[in-house]
Amino acid sequence: MSHTEQQKALFLQSKQGEFAVGLHSIPKPGNDEVLIQVYSVALNPVDHKIQEYGVFVENYPAVIGEDIAGMVVEVGEGVSNFVKGDKVFTHGDFANDRAAFQQFTLGVVDFTAKIPDNLGYDDTATIPLAFDTASTGLYNSNKYGFGLTPPWVLHGIGKYSGTPIIILGGASAVGSYVIQLASLSGFSPVITTASLAHEEHLKSLGATHVLDRHLPASALQNFLRALPSLPKIKFVYDAISLPETQQVGWSLLAPKGRMVTTLPELVKEEEGKERQAIRTFGSPYVDENKELCRGSRGMISKWLEKGIIKPLKYEVLPNGLEGIIEGLERLKKGQVSGKKLVAHPQDTR
């Protein structure tokens, strides 16, 4: 690959500005990086929030996007576990040469995994950000999570057997992976809230109880009271973290319990309860998450192959990179339920 070559990329042209397809040079892989020809990318709420609020990204024009699947076309120095032709998925970074919404990007090998034969580019593009956010919220022990033992370390699987967990927003991307990981960790019951249209699917991922997400906190409390011999709720993962879901989660949490949020925590502690709200952060690139994300990447291809972890449902957007613009509008308006939107950068006209 000649690195004077240009590729098509979707640029956020200025802070809080508009998106437009333009040309970007194809980067060269450095140490421990691979160059990936990108066949599928997934959209995330953070992508439209970057545009709307001007957060996370400093340099413009910016290429953004965190969920990447494609083929390795070149390997950098020191790379021994990937070769040209490998099909991989990786977690993008807030940096133009490592972001998703373009035809070629760099993958950092520690946070890149091979796609098993039973899955494709679109399936695995649904994994990186949502999975890493689920995983850091449950297992990060520095400051982004409960600090539980992850299921990829010795004796991790089933370790929390008999411990209940409540996951608010089980049909969201993050929530769907929290259900799967919590269930691998042995939590039981795994109680989640979602639109009831998703009940069967969420049960197939490991939820034991799916409650209508429109119910008030009092109805959820009544449901919990009616469950025979349910231990106190010490773990709530609020995948949605709107002010109202945080209030619901907080009200279900027993004294000394902890609640993970995906957005800034808004709840106030009452005297004597000693509860804690922890805002997670799903990027593998911060020091606090590196070891954890390396650990899960070491295991995830095998879990996907065996169906122990299932990727998310998805809808493919038309028109390559250009199609992402409308997809982000749909996400912003809350018009996407129980699936990821994915786009194919190679189909850009």
Ligand SMILES: NC(=O)c1ccc[n+]([C@@H]2O[C@H](COP(=O)([O-])OP(=O)(O)OC[C@H]3O[C@@H](n4cnc5c(N)ncnc54)[C@H](OP(=O)(O)O)[C@@H]3O)[C@@H](O)[C@H]2O)c1
């Ligand atoms: N801190 C981080 O590092 C980090 C990382 C990733 C995401 N996030 C944030 O986490 C949130 C979730 O992200 P995501 O990608 O998982 O979202 P998503 O998949 O786009 O979420 C869509 C789903 O949210 C569900 N939902 C909406 N309002 C709900 C409510 N009040 N109660 C229960 N479910 C509700 C809908 O469920 P139904 O279909 O059941 O109606 C819908 O399926 C976003 O705010 C995102 O920005 C933060």
